[in-house]
Amino acid sequence: xxxxxxxxxxxxQGEDDGRNQKYAADFTAMINSWRAQFRxxxxxxxxxxxxxxxxxxxxxxxxxAQQKVMHSVKHxxxxxxxxxxDGTNHGYAPRPExxxxxxxxxxxxxSNPHPPNKQLVANRLADIAMKEVYRKKTRxxxxxxxxPMYLAHQAKGNKMRVQFQHVGSGLxxxxxxxxxxxxxxxxxxxxxxxxxxxxxxxxxxxxxxELSALGMTKPKFVxxxxxxxxxxxxxxxxxxxxxSFRTDEQKGHQR
Numbered sequence: 001x002x003x004x005x006x007x008x009x010x011x012x013q014g015e016d017d018g019r020n021q022k023y024a025a026d027f028t029a030m031i032n033s034w035r036a037q038f039r040x041x042x043x044x045x046x047x048x049x050x051x052x053x054x055x056x057x058x059x060x061x062x063x064x065a066q067q068k069v070m071h072s073v074k075h076x077x078x079x080x081x082x083x084x085x086d087g088t089n090h091g092y093a094p095r096p097e098x099x100x101x102x103x104x105x106x107x108x109x110x111s112n113p114h115p116p117n118k119q120l121v122a123n124r125l126a127d128i129a130m131k132e133v134y135r136k137k138t139r140x141x142x143x144x145x146x147x148p149m150y151l152a153h154q155a156k157g158n159k160m161r162v163q164f165q166h167v168g169s170g171l172x173x174x175x176x177x178x179x180x181x182x183x184x185x186x187x188x189x190x191x192x193x194x195x196x197x198x199x200x201x202x203x204x205x206x207x208x209x210e211l212s213a214l215g216m217t218k219p220k221f222v223x224x225x226x227x228x229x230x231x232x233x234x235x236x237x238x239x240x241x242x243x244s245f246r247t248d249e250q251k252g253h254q255r
Contacts, residue, residue: 001038002034002037002038002039003037003038003039004038005038006038006040006043007044007133008043008044008045008046008129008133009034009043009044009045009046010046010047010048010125010129011045011046011047011048012047012048012121013048013050013113014027014050014062015050015053015055015056015059015062015113016056017056017062017065018050018055018056018057018058018059018061018062019056019057020061021061023061023062023065024065024068024069027065027066027069028069028072028073031045031069031073031076032073042074042075043075044075044076044077044129044132044133045073045075045076046076046077046078046079046125046128046129047066047069047076047077047078047079048078048079048081048121048124048125049063049066049078049079049080049081049082049243050062050063050081050113051081051082051084051112051113051114051115052082052107052108052111052228052229052230052231053111053112053113053228053229054111054228054229055111055113057228058227058228058229059113059228060226060227060228060244060246063082063243063244063245064244064245064246066078067149067150067243067245070149071149075132077128077132077145077146078146078149078243079121079124079125079128080124080146080147080240080241080243081120081121081124082225082230082231082232082241082243082244083231083235083241084115084116084117084120084121098231100227100229103181103183103198105180105181105227105232106180106231106233107227107229107230107231108229108230108231111228111229123139124140124145124240126138126139127139127140127143127145128145128146131143131145132145140238140240141168141238141239142168142169142237142238144166144168144169144236144238144240145240146166146240147166147235147236147240147241147242147243148164148165148166148167148171148207148234148235148236148240148241148242148243149164149165149166149242149243149245150162150164150165150224150243150245150247151163151164151165151207153222153247155218155219155220157217158212158216158217158218158219159210159211159212159219160184160199160210160211160212160219160222161204161208161209161210161211162182162208162209162210162211162222162224163207163208164207164208164209164242165207166236166240167206167207167236167237168236168237168238168240169206169236169237169238170203170206170207170236170237171203171206171207171208171209171234171235171236171237171242172203172235172236172237173203173233173234173235174233174235174239174241175233177233178200178201178202179201179202179203179209179232179233179234180201180232180233180234181224181225181226181227181230181232181233181234182198182199182201182209182211182222182223182224183196183197183198183199183222183223183224183226184196184197184199184211184212184213184216184219184221184222185197185219185220185221185222185223185248186216186217186218186219186220187220187221194221194248196221196223196226197213197214197216198213199211199212199213199222200212200213200214209234220248221246221247221248222246222247223244223245223246223247223248224242224244224245224246225242225243225244225245226244226246227244230244232244
């Protein structure tokens with residue numbers, strides 16, 4: 001097709017790359033090659049977070065790589081999708097009986113990288129393009145087009161504070177309960193992996209969550225939503241879900 005003139009690109013799929021530890025570098029190279037082929041170094045390139053699935057050992061590394069690309073490659077953006085649940089209730093909440101056996105936190109009831117409710121993905125991609133390419137008002141509430149994503153963290157004594165970006169009008173939870181799916185580690189190893197424990201979380205400002213864990217005096221690392229089928233309750237006020245992350249450099253346990 002190149003060098004056909006196009007206004008931008010939307011990209012969906014890539015679940016085979018759950019096995020690819022170089023996904024961020026490979027995806028960046030692909031975007032740059034398309035921009036070269038279409039002779040447009042600023043070609044907008046927006047992509048979709050892959051849905052919860054255990055295929056290819058899960059999408060945790062892909063989710064993290066997608067955020068890295070979004071924040072390091074100009075004119076890119078990530079349409080969040082981890083609230084599009086593949087189950088009998090059509091995408092809006094997990095079945096109550098579906099919980100992670102280790103933590104008791106809710107998980108998605110399916111394992112399908114091709115879930116229904118594609119109109120939600122389409123709307124979010126359209127909102128990104130309308131705002132960032134065409135500079136027009138979107139259908140998104142308050143023109144907020146991204147879900148909360150990790151920005152920074154800082155340990156303060158026995159507590160850990162995590163700062164998010166893309167919080168819109170502020171962080172909240174979809175069920176009014178304390179944020180779930182946060183875990184802390186003090187660096188202790190469990191075999192070849194870091195040992196993480198469930199953390200108590202509370203929202204203390206528009207963009208900051210404070211964490212603590214019983215018996216942990218010096219937290220070093222934090223992870224959020226680190227499960228292949230995660231269904232967390234953290235959202236921004238505009239209703240877009242937060243994206244999983246981890247701050248350690250270990251490979252991590254995808255459960």
